[in-house]
Amino acid sequence: MKSTIPEAGAPIALPACGNGSDRPEVSLHGEILARLRDYMVEGNIPDGARVPERQLCEMLGISRTPLREALKVLAAEGLIDLLPNRGARVRKLGKGDIEELFDVMAGLESLAGRLACEIITDDEIGAIERLHYEMYGYYLHRDMHGYFQVNQRIHESIVAAARNETLTTTYANFAGRIRRVRYSANFARKRQRWADAMREHEAILDALRRRAGGELSDILFQHLRNKRTAAIEHLAEGDEAAPADTPRAG
Amino acid sequence: MKSTIPEAGAPIALPACGNGSDRPEVSLHGEILARLRDYMVEGNIPDGARVPERQLCEMLGISRTPLREALKVLAAEGLIDLLPNRGARVRKLGKGDIEELFDVMAGLESLAGRLACEIITDDEIGAIERLHYEMYGYYLHRDMHGYFQVNQRIHESIVAAARNETLTTTYANFAGRIRRVRYSANFARKRQRWADAMREHEAILDALRRRAGGELSDILFQHLRNKRTAAIEHLAEGDEAAPADTPRAG
DNA sequence: AAGGCAAAAAATGAATGCAAAATTTGCAGC
């Protein structure tokens, strides 16, 4: 397993790939649900704040009935908490919740890697290789935003390669839940961690090429574990997770 | 790793442990949801059949609004399909769906085993050991029902030992989805498979005792994979999965 | 002036009503 990763710096030009945002929802209810979910995931409502039914109703131009149906679903998905007679609140992710979510994500990606090794095609591996080198370019450029974007697509590609719709859906659900914590902001301040992550990605690609399922499973788990540690450290020194129930917007 | 498993037969007396069915739901809506979920999981409605809103309403003594909210949640959980303007149908699990579900379950248990090895206490291992020997007793007795019951409790104990609420919830969700397929009926007709399963369980216990996370992860995945194969074979020779949209009750 | 209590206001949870879509039924034509 070769590893030729410098500590970053050289100029390499790589075009950014535009990603198409698919939304295969057709029913009206599904549309409302997707919009609300995006609204939550994008963090338009502060952690732990009340979700005002009426306000959202007029914002979406619908009555309370379909909105409440959507809220029930979002609660089942874990994005909000539904307190009886006391309304919906955006679920406030504490340190423990984030650890749990990262671990489950680690398990799902670990599984995806194992399954992918059984059926992945050379073409699919080729596509992931291209993404890998694109990401490497962003790494050398120190372009964190581009890096994370491609990084995410690599992980999504591995999940997709497992060809398990149930897994893909579940993975997307947890990814949405965790997206609220902006770990991507500057969690890779530690230069060392960034370089480590690149090396781990090389190991991932290597195991994938060899279709070494069990090995890839271990590597992916450890990779996500390291991400988890970095994220926890980040929010420990940055904005404290869940400073209290202080709705900064009212 | 010792393995002293005969092909079954000797008489051993073991008392059956009663399990308490917890239902910590407090809100009315949660109650309705849980009841409906049980109703679905228990298979009171045939695969692919329409779910009559009105009928369920009077059955539960509620109006359509809360029922429809519950249906939306059940759809999000994957128990039913919600076709626009055409009502709810019990999700019909084809062979592919079952394979997918088993694989995801395998991934989750695999993860649970890995996590459990990091933090499990000797007492918890002891409890699992006791369950293991209890199950061994059922195996020797050829008591399939008791065997499966304890088997399930062992797997649940491993998941619980991971101390990850998110994982536990997700696991329970998938377990519920798959419970509709009654693979427990007689899928272990193959004596050989049953003996293999017992041996795998010994390996699980062994890895757990040694806190060998990665190893346990592999064993659990393979164990579930074998279960999957057995289940698929079972429904291939038994009642064909999804014989068609023939509601045998109307 | 601070704390507590009661009334008003708002919000939630559930039932009912209504328009649109789908399914069923009945009938005409071949």
Add this chain to the structure above:
DNA sequence: GCTGCAAATTTTGCATTCATTTTTTGCCTT
């Protein structure tokens, strides 16, 4: 006798309405 089409019935989806609970506001008491 069977097929195809249109009216009637049922069902779905959403809006509105009502009862109950919570939250806020204002006033009274200490």
